[in-house]
Amino acid sequence: MIRTDRTTVPADACPPPSVSTGPALLEVHGLRFSRNDVPVFGPLDFEVGAGEALLVQGDNGSGKTTLLRVLAGLLRADAGGVAIRGEPAGPLLRARALAYLGHLPGLKADLGVVENLRHLCGLHGQRRSQTIEGALAVVGLAGYEDTLARQLSAGQKKRLSLARLWLSPAPLWLMDEPYANLDLEGIELVNRMVRAHLDAGGASLVTTHGAYAAPPVRTRLLALGRPSHPNGGPSAPAAPASEPGT
Numbered sequence: 001m002i003r004t005d006r007t008t009v010p011a012d013a014c015p016p017p018s019v020s021t022g023p024a025l026l027e028v029h030g031l032r033f034s035r036n037d038v039p040v041f042g043p044l045d046f047e048v049g050a051g052e053a054l055l056v057q058g059d060n061g062s063g064k065t066t067l068l069r070v071l072a073g074l075l076r077a078d079a080g081g082v083a084i085r086g087e088p089a090g091p092l093l094r095a096r097a098l099a100y101l102g103h104l105p106g107l108k109a110d111l112g113v114v115e116n117l118r119h120l121c122g123l124h125g126q127r128r129s130q131t132i133e134g135a136l137a138v139v140g141l142a143g144y145e146d147t148l149a150r151q152l153s154a155g156q157k158k159r160l161s162l163a164r165l166w167l168s169p170a171p172l173w174l175m176d177e178p179y180a181n182l183d184l185e186g187i188e189l190v191n192r193m194v195r196a197h198l199d200a201g202g203a204s205l206v207t208t209h210g211a212y213a214a215p216p217v218r219t220r221l222l223a224l225g226r227p228s229h230p231n232g233g234p235s236a237p238a239a240p241a242s243e244p245g246t
């Protein structure tokens with residue numbers, strides 16, 4: 001049975017909230033994306049400050065994953081701008097500032113759990129205050145250190161990806177359906193991680209179909225419109241991001 005260390009998340013990760021008076025961590029202006037001339041989303045305008053979560057909601061096919069991939073620099077927008085702490089988000093800045101948790105776990109199937117994390121920390125960096133062993137305790141994978149990634153269940157793979165996110169030094173987490181494949185305790189784990197990350201001055205974008213409650217943190221909502229018709233029918237505009245709430 002998986003047990004996550006409930007005390008480790010807040011204890012290790014909650015320095016006093018940082019008070020920022022500068023530009024927002026993420027600012028998006030007029031961002032638009034189309035495939036084969038069919039609009040997927042936009043134009044979108046929103047910002048996310050340190051200590052805030054943006055919950056990106058929408059039906060299947062409404063463009064949530066596409067938006068996160070555009071923000072991560074994996075797809076090129078048709079128009080619009082993305083700034084991180086007031087700087088235009090070029091590839092180097094995105095690599096430093098963004099950590100992307102996608103649908104696919106992005107693991108090396110024939111490497112063990114610890115080997116995977118070492119590899120990923122080598123690629124993306126590691127928070128000085130965190131150890132791989134500590135991250136495995138946080139996500140409930142202590143005892144699985146030498147297990148090959150291909151021998152993990154879907155939920156365990158998701159937890160390993162969450163451990164990678166936990167170790168990342170990036171302040172902005174892009175989390176695509178982070179609750180998928182997780183049991184109820186895993187869903188709570190995601191919410192505790194998000195809360196700790198925000199308390200430490202980070203920010204998160206979280207996509208969801210709306211099946212789960214927002215993490216119990218300062219949250220803005222961005223509702224994407226209904227999916228575009230593949231033959232070029234109209235797509236509903238996205239609702240503007242709503243004001244912060246708790």
Ligand SMILES: Nc1ncnc2c1ncn2[C@@H]1O[C@H](COP(=O)(O)OP(=O)(O)OP(=O)(O)O)[C@@H](O)[C@H]1O
Nearest residue numbers: 035040058059060061062063064065066067227228
């Ligand atoms: N690789 C692709 N090639 C062509 N079209 C794609 C591709 N990926 C997504 N799409 C289309 O782009 C639109 C948005 O897809 P996207 O995956 O961003 O939606 P989503 O809101 O994340 O959906 P879901 O909730 O089902 O995960 C959909 O109409 C989809 O069919």
